[in-house]
Amino acid sequence: VxxxxxxxxxxxxxxxxxxxxxxxxxxxxxxxxxxxxxxxxxxxxxxxxxxxxxxxxxxxxxxxxxxxxxxxxxxxxxxxxxxxxxxxxQVVSPARMEVVRRSPAIVLDAAHNPHGARASAETVREAFSFAPLIGVVGVMADKDVEGVLEAFEPVLATIVCTQNSTHRSMPAEELAEVARGIFGSDRVEVVPRLDDAIERAVGLAEAPDSEGIGVGSGGVLVTGSVITAGEARMLLGGSR
CATH class of the missing domain: 3.40.1190.10 (Mur-like, catalytic domain)
Structure with a gap:
């Protein structure tokens, strides 16, 4: 056409x-x-x-x-x-695989559909080596939630289900129900407030490594919605 x-x-x-x-x-x-x-x-x-x-x-x-x-x-x-x-x-792309904090690294990404989530997961594999990578995910209720979570499942060790401030946001517990069917219950946590969810994810990323020796090289990925990423950016003070 x-x-x-x-x-x-x-x-x-x-x-x-x-x-x-x-x-x-x-x-x-x-x-x-x-x-x-x-x-x-x-x-x-x-x-x-x-x-x-x-x-x-x-x-x-x-x-x-x-x-x-x-x-x-x-x-x-x-x-x-x-x-x-x-x-x-000099190009910048706010909340598009944007690193806003280090030690542990916190990355913001506005992926909100399966296509974007697959691109983000591919980028995580290529550009970063976090172990573990903890996802803070808040999505809109009208999106393909299963498709987004399935795309992220291979790269996230744990998903912290949360929600943003808009009325369109899927409640964190509803998101967790979907996530449990994809990640398994042992890899899913529920923290409704975004700021608390980020704090929880940071704690998981900073946990001792699998051998129990020192702090691991973990990272946090905040994603699932443009609004979720944007609100996280405001909380964390994005560089530009």
Whole structure:
């Protein structure tokens, strides 16, 4: 449908994976190093200070859009690679796998549907090595709650079910009922207040490791809703 409409309008079409895209990427500390194929040039070794393959693809779309605005495929030599590096190097994406605290690390992510949750789980595997990772999850009642929880189950050691301040939020105990069917009762806790839930998750993340020697290298992921992540960000004082 989109291709037909574009043709009828005489619009130029640019498709990720064909006219532009991500050629190579390597996860690193604080983000990823990416080589992009743009509409007019290749941009090597651009640092993107965001986590996850989906953010690299988002950046590829941004580069292609900037190229199109500046002349598209007719752009001789593409954009200035140093300008691209400087611009993408300053990108922020609040509550999108955003680390807002350390020791233990607290990561905020606004995933609220199965697709977003799968992307976040993939990013956790690639960019972090928390052991254990404790989830603080608050979802909206009208979302695909089972799909979200199933996506996160492989990466969360324990899920602390909570709720945000809106009337659309699923009550924490109802969320826990769904979670028990996916995680098992021994991996599910219920703490209705978000601030208390985060505090409980931090305690679990800081518990001694499985050998009982010292503090483990755990982390906390607050997720399940844009509002949940946003309220947590206000509580924790996100950096920007």
């Amino acid at each position: 989109l291709m037909r409409q574009a043709a009828e309008m005489g619009a130029t079409i640019a498709r990720e994976g064909l006219e532009f895209g991500v050629l190579r990427r390597k996860a690193g500390v604080g983000g990823q190093l990416v080589t992009f194929q743009g509409l007019g040039a290749t941009y090597d070794d651009v640092f993107v200070p965001l986590h996850g393959p989906h953010q690299a693809h988002n950046a590829a779309c941004a580069i292609a859009a900037a190229e199109a605005f500046a002349g598209g495929r007719a752009l001789d030599g593409g954009l200035d690679v140093e300008v691209v590096r400087e611009a993408l190097g």
